[in-house]
Amino acid sequence: MTENYLIDKVVVFQAQDEEYGLPIQFVVSIEKLQPLTAVPNMPEYMNGVTTVRGEITPILDAGKILYGNKTEDTDQTRMIILNTEGLSFGLIVDDAKEILDIPANSVQPLNMIASLQTSYLMGVANLDGRLLTLIDPTKLIHTLEEMDEVKKQLK
Numbered sequence: 026m027t028e029n030y031l032i033d034k035v036v037v038f039q040a041q042d043e044e045y046g047l048p049i050q051f052v053v054s055i056e057k058l059q060p061l062t063a064v065p066n067m068p069e070y071m072n073g074v075t076t077v078r079g080e081i082t083p084i085l086d087a088g089k090i091l092y093g094n095k096t097e098d099t100d101q102t103r104m105i106i107l108n109t110e111g112l113s114f115g116l117i118v119d120d121a122k123e124i125l126d127i128p129a130n131s132v133q134p135l136n137m138i139a140s141l142q143t144s145y146l147m148g149v150a151n152l153d154g155r156l157l158t159l160i161d162p163t164k165l166i167h168t169l170e171e172m173d174e175v176k177k178q179l180k
Contacts, residue, residue: 032127032147032159038105038118040087040096045118046125046150046157053077053106053113055121058098064178068171072117077106083175084115090169109163112176116162125152132159144168 035046036055054077061073061084070089074081084104088096096102096117103121107114132148145164150157166172 032132035125035127035157035159036105037122037125037157038087039120039122040091040118041094044157046127046159047105047107047162049124051107051109051162053108056104056106058102058104058117067175068169070169071175075115077113077115080113082106082113082115084117087116087118107162109166112166114166
């Protein structure tokens with residue numbers, strides 16, 4: 026089911042019409058969308074950088090990563106600030122809704138052909154008919170093309 030950590034609580038966010046969960050141990054904060062500074066020659070899923078708690082943080086668009094569509098800026102749009110393996114990054118989402126407890130027996134592996142592009146999908150939690158796709162942010166960063174270049178630019 027999961028790799029080296031237990032999923033017991035997740036931050037629920039919305040991208041397009043679907044709900045996703047990020048393990049809470051990776052979430053630093055949830056922020057309102059701030060003005061971003063564009064960085065030339067960055068991948069199209071990266072909207073820019075901003076300063077979060079004194080640190081320059083790349084801001085990625087969940088809509089672009091998951092669906093190929095830019096996330097629209099509304100009153101509900103949020104940035105979920107994550108930290109994985111020493112890299113902080115933000116994920117722009119349509120809405121960050123709540124923190125949920127995830128019972129271990131509610132998580133099912135995905136029944137699709139595991140490809141390199143979706144290896145960051147950890148499974149689906151079935152919570153009384155509410156389906157929540159769980160994302161591993163560490164694997165997400167590793168599967169994004171050009172993310173190594175982004176890391177180099179920010180050092």
